[in-house]
Structure formats: structure tokens, C-alpha cells
Amino acid sequence: MSPRARRSYDQYCSVARALDLVGDRWTLLIVRELLAGPRRYTDLHADLPGVSTDVLASRLRDMERDGLATRRRLPPPGAAYVYQLTCRGLELLPVLQALGEWGQPELGERRPTDAVRAHWFALPLLRALEGPGVVEVSLEEGDFHLYAGAENGPVYGDGPAPSEPDVRLVLDTDTCTAISRGELTLVQAVRDGRVEVTGEGVLAKALWEG
Structure with missing residues (x-):
């Protein structure tokens, strides 16, 4: 299945352009998981409770298309496919850190x-x-x-x-x-x-x- 057509805010603004790439539900949480390094699809699904398999697969395809993540096959004996962030994807770390700090008051009990x-x-x-x-x-x-x-x-x-x-x-x-x-x-x-x-x-x- 090919990636879905990219939706855009069609605004000449860097914030809007960034949200074109990572503004969909689950995308930044997938980035959070991939900051741990290469992850198998099954591991990602296990650590993202609530995401459907279809949505997770769709978001990963979008991230590959947009240059945020890559998919590769591990050599034997692993022989499994893993996803990992590209250099562009890794640049989202300070974005997540800032978002996490901003969201601290929302944690509550x-x-x-x-x-x-x-x-x-x-x-x-x-x-x-x-x-x-x-x-x-x-x-x-x-x-x-x-x-x-x-x-x-x-x-x-x-x-x-x-x-x-x-x-x-x-x-x-x-x-x-x-x-x-x-x-x-x-x-x-x-x-x-x-x-x-x-x-x-x-x-x-x-x-x-x-």
C-alpha cells in the first residue's frame, strides 16, 4: 500500500509546514519511541497502547515518505524489519523536550x-x-x-x-x-x-x- 497523499495547511509558515509533517495524531509519539533506536513494528505497537494497526502502519509510511524514518531488514539471525529515525527525524528531540516541558502542568494525577x-x-x-x-x-x-x-x-x-x-x-x-x-x-x-x-x-x- 502506498503512502496516503499528504494533507497540507497550505500556509507559507514554518510552523504550518512542520505540522504538515508531524501534526497527525500519533506521529510525535512514534518519534518518541524511535528515539530509542531501531524498533520492530510489533514493539512499536506494544508500546503505543491505543493505536490501531492500520493507523500505525499509515503513520510509519508517511514518516518514510517525508524523510523522518527509514525501514530496513536486520541481518540473520534477526531477519526482522525495523524502523529508525533519520537525521532529520532525530532533530525532533528538542521539539519533544520542549513539548514535554510545556505539558508538565497537564500531567496531574x-x-x-x-x-x-x-x-x-x-x-x-x-x-x-x-x-x-x-x-x-x-x-x-x-x-x-x-x-x-x-x-x-x-x-x-x-x-x-x-x-x-x-x-x-x-x-x-x-x-x-x-x-x-x-x-x-x-x-x-x-x-x-x-x-x-x-x-x-x-x-x-x-x-x-x-
Whole structure:
């Protein structure tokens, strides 16, 4: 099936042009997931609860057509197709960060219908970190890792860090939620004993010293 014809606001404005590409429902959330690096379609569908298979497939085709993502086949023994962001797609990270910061006051209390994934806390924590490095995070919902200061590559991933991280953070979901809402800084949480920090180097030192 070929990509649908692109809809446009037909306005000579960079905001309108940007929304022509990423303004459809689900597109920016797909970008959020692909900031973790190459993802299989089934993994994307699992981590985007509520999206239909038809809509997800359509959005991915649109993103390929618009140069935001590519699809490739993994070599054996994987032999699965994965989607990943292009350099143009990766440039949406600061857009998502700004949108996430703007949306902090809207979080409020978690609703009974709200899904949650551990790695959805990755972008709020990235905003709270200073300096480059690999950060491993442990929550009740699971572990994930961050690449603070990453350029031209994944900015986070599920599970423990693939190599020795610069710092490990252990915290509960309530603390991480407070940080995501902007009610608490990561440094304050460390100072209050709500985050366990282990590691050596600049990132760990910055958190300990505040």
C-alpha cells in the first residue's frame, strides 16, 4: 500500500509546514519511541497502547515518505524489519523536550485508564541531567538507560545499559513522576534521599554535589 497523499495547511509558515509533517495524531509519539533506536513494528505497537494497526502502519509510511524514518531488514539471525529515525527525524528531540516541558502542568494525577511504560520517563530525566554520559535507571515498572548528551543516535533504550554506565539511579515511580511534573528536581530528590546514586565521574558528582 502506498503512502496516503499528504494533507497540507497550505500556509507559507514554518510552523504550518512542520505540522504538515508531524501534526497527525500519533506521529510525535512514534518519534518518541524511535528515539530509542531501531524498533520492530510489533514493539512499536506494544508500546503505543491505543493505536490501531492500520493507523500505525499509515503513520510509519508517511514518516518514510517525508524523510523522518527509514525501514530496513536486520541481518540473520534477526531477519526482522525495523524502523529508525533519520537525521532529520532525530532533530525532533528538542521539539519533544520542549513539548514535554510545556505539558508538565497537564500531567496531574495518573488516571485509572492511563498506561505507563518505564521508558516514558526517559525524556523528563534527560532534561534533568547535566553533562554527557550513560545513565542506568531502575524503576518498579522496569529498567531503562539514557544517553545524556547523545548526538546522531539513540537517546535511550529499554533494560540495563549495554556497558558499564557512568551512573546508576534507583528511584520509585512517585519520585520520577514528581520530577516529570516539574514539582521536584533530580538534584533535590537526591539530596532528600529519594534517589539512590552510584557511580563515578562527572554526572554522579554533579548529582551528589547539587
